[in-house]
Amino acid sequence: MKLVDVISLGCSKNLVDSEKLMAQLRANNITVAHDSPNPRGEVAIINTCGFIGDAKEESINTILQFAEAKHRGTLKKLYVMGCLSERYRAELAEHIPEVDKFYGKFDWKGIIQELGATFRRDIMNERSLTTPHHYAYLKISEGCNRKCSYCAIPLITGPHTSRPMEEILDEVKRLADTGVREIQVIAQDLSSYGTDLYKKNRLAELVDAIASVDSIEWVRLHYAYPAGFPHDILDVMAANPKVCNYLDIALQHSSDHMLKQMLRHISKAKTIELLDEIRQRVPGIHLRTTLITGHPGETEEDFADLMDFVRTQRFERLGVFPYSHEDDTYAWKNYADDIPEEVKQERADMIMALQEGISAEINRAKVGKDLKVIIDREEDGYLVGRTEFDSPEVDPEVIVHGNANVGDFCTVRITDSEDYDLIGNVVNK
Numbered sequence: 001m002k003l004v005d006v007i008s009l010g011c012s013k014n015l016v017d018s019e020k021l022m023a024q025l026r027a028n029n030i031t032v033a034h035d036s037p038n039p040r041g042e043v044a045i046i047n048t049c050g051f052i053g054d055a056k057e058e059s060i061n062t063i064l065q066f067a068e069a070k071h072r073g074t075l076k077k078l079y080v081m082g083c084l085s086e087r088y089r090a091e092l093a094e095h096i097p098e099v100d101k102f103y104g105k106f107d108w109k110g111i112i113q114e115l116g117a118t119f120r121r122d123i124m125n126e127r128s129l130t131t132p133h134h135y136a137y138l139k140i141s142e143g144c145n146r147k148c149s150y151c152a153i154p155l156i157t158g159p160h161t162s163r164p165m166e167e168i169l170d171e172v173k174r175l176a177d178t179g180v181r182e183i184q185v186i187a188q189d190l191s192s193y194g195t196d197l198y199k200k201n202r203l204a205e206l207v208d209a210i211a212s213v214d215s216i217e218w219v220r221l222h223y224a225y226p227a228g229f230p231h232d233i234l235d236v237m238a239a240n241p242k243v244c245n246y247l248d249i250a251l252q253h254s255s256d257h258m259l260k261q262m263l264r265h266i267s268k269a270k271t272i273e274l275l276d277e278i279r280q281r282v283p284g285i286h287l288r289t290t291l292i293t294g295h296p297g298e299t300e301e302d303f304a305d306l307m308d309f310v311r312t313q314r315f316e317r318l319g320v321f322p323y324s325h326e327d328d329t330y331a332w333k334n335y336a337d338d339i340p341e342e343v344k345q346e347r348a349d350m351i352m353a354l355q356e357g358i359s360a361e362i363n364r365a366k367v368g369k370d371l372k373v374i375i376d377r378e379e380d381g382y383l384v385g386r387t388e389f390d391s392p393e394v395d396p397e398v399i400v401h402g403n404a405n406v407g408d409f410c411t412v413r414i415t416d417s418e419d420y421d422l423i424g425n426v427v428n429k
Contacts, residue, residue: 003041010049012137022128028117043077050084052324059084067098081108125171134407135182144188149331162197182218191225204232211242222248227266234281244388248288254309255302286389288317294344295323296335320348363417373412402426
């Protein structure tokens, strides 16, 4: 076999699955390429996303592109795995017969056997990283029990399942041995880690143990849930300098009416109380959140409440999704999709315009300060890095002038700012 193309779509959790598959293939002496823009191998494996409408469309278009290559004879075998395939396997198989076999999110190991190779359990925690060598995503659990009205994730991934701490720490040590210095901890629901496996939340203990690995310098937390938030993680964040003062906590809305419609199991008052506590116990923390506009039943008053919430909370990082009416979710079964698409998008645009001004003000306050920055890449005449307040791909970056290498941590004096990005000079490495 000359070459296998692995194409990974969707979120970082999908990417981890692709990296584990690639490590298994390479251990079987199979040559692997990642995210080739066009089919160039004998075999292609597409890891799909099925979260919302736009993601599903991208996945289907990618499958069709590679199916056409197979039809032309430039591709011999085509396999599809991941979230879209988990949810719509029968329909996909009926409409895209060019695909040799569909696998879901959890049975992708069958692809290895299909290719005449053997799944090696002794390297099940090894990865072929597709990120820059100095950081990696670390998935600590799979699935979600929350069942928010709009969300298809529980339909795809099933119930929340924590990975054993020993297995996770083994993976961290393996990553550290390859040169990884920054760990991005990810899960559908960080706030529930351990509750199934250990009958109590053990996120704080796990994060402290990850940070204790010698060559790991930064640990960053993504996708906490506000209801049932594990408050003891704040003690670890405040006390351990390796744990970034950064938390990705999806809030989705602020008005009590919409929080109830969304089945979020938290009130606006409790949300604000939690945010206040986080900021008090971890001074200087940067919060990332995501919001949804145009959920069924969202009134002008609800949206005004959300705008005021963004204005007063002044989130350091924020993203917005126009509501997507996903089949078989609670909202799909019980609510009419009653907000026009243009209104959903207009409301999202209004929030992002407001956030742009907030971000610009927060950035201006950093001018003149010295910040620790990790260098991600080199571009024409300058370097690009991130502070501890920035996650890869989704958050602002720092344009860095001076001498440093990719993967270095260095001190950067901020000399200027833009709406989202910072600009600075290397002071020392």
